[in-house]
Amino acid sequence: MELQPLLNAVWIRRIWQLFIFGYQQAMSCIFPVIIFASLALTKVISIPYVHRYDLLLLICLFAQIGMVVFKLETIDELKVICMFHIIGLMLELYKVHMGSWSYPGEGWSKLFGVPLYSGFMYASVASYICQAWRRLSISVYGWPRQRYAVMVCAAIYLNFFTHHYLRDMRWLLTLLLIIVFYRTSFAYKVGGREYRMHVVLSFLLIGFFIWLAENISTFMGAWAYPDQEHTWHIVHLGKISSWFLLVVISVIIVAQLKRVKSARDGGNPAL
Structure with a gap:
């Protein structure tokens, strides 16, 4: 038996699996891509008498409606996304008040200095997680007890909020996260074949790509950190840890809601 044809077949299969995985990831990113495209478009094109932040809000609202109408998102996923919109908006209001970053542009849809469209940036993360969960048929192994997961998420x-007044506990929380989720892994399917990834690694990878997206967003003027007000430059690498922890919150909330829904529908409540 010749080895080369077998090796060729293996590589072709792997490339095909990678293509399918990339396609599913791209489909899961439709909402974030719409937001990025809108940021780019409104940076170079303006509509008379319409502020940029207000136009972005209208685009996000129509995009969200379209996602549901064209069945790219389910009603249950929409509920989760709306929850993240509120969670994100609360965080934005506090962070802008504390001077962590700002939205210097004008807009009728700004609330205490925060444009309402900003909540959709957090909602887009939830949209990606929900869609990737469904498209890749994600299942979870070794999920910790509910009270531990909820406590980590809340902390x-x-x-x-508290690190502005007390010591920043992010590294201690990261260590606690690793301890609580040390047995937890995600299983996902690509082309009928199952793969596994440790949950903490998936948090880190998503956080890293959000950090890349953040650099694009600040470059296009979505918001500005204090040291970016005059000249744009790359967002500090330390922000990856913030996005990493935000992804942890997002995934835990989505996982817990799916667990509750499964139990309500008479399925297995265990992930």
Whole structure:
């Protein structure tokens, strides 16, 4: 038996699997891509008497409606996304008030200095997680007890607020996260074949790509950090840890809601 044809077949299969995985990831990113495209478009094109932030809000609203109408998102996923919109908007209001970043442009849809479209940036993360979960048929192995997962989620979210007054506990929370989720992994299917990834690694990878997206967003004027007000430059690498922890919150909330829905529908509540 010749080895070369077999090796060729293996590589072709791997490339095909990678293509399918990339396609599913791209389909899961439709909402974030719409937001990025809108940021780019509104940076070079303006409509008379319409502020940029207000136009972005209208685009996001129509995009969200379209996602549901064209069945790219389910009603249950829409509920989760709306929850993230509120969670994100609360965080934005606090962070802008504390001077962590700002939205210097004008807009009728700004609330205490925060344009309402900003909540959709957090909602787009939830949209990606929900769609990737469904498209890749994700299942979870070794999920910790519910009270531990909820406590970690609450502590991480609270730290985003308290670190302005108390010591920043992100590294301690990261260590706690690794301990609580040390047995947890995601299983996902690509072309009928199952793969596994440790949950902490998936958090880190998503956080890294959000950090890349953040650099694009600040370059296009979505918001500005204090040191970017005069000249844009790359967002500090330390922000990856913030996005990493935000992804943790997002995934835990989505996972817990799916667990509750499964139990409500008479399925197995265990992930």
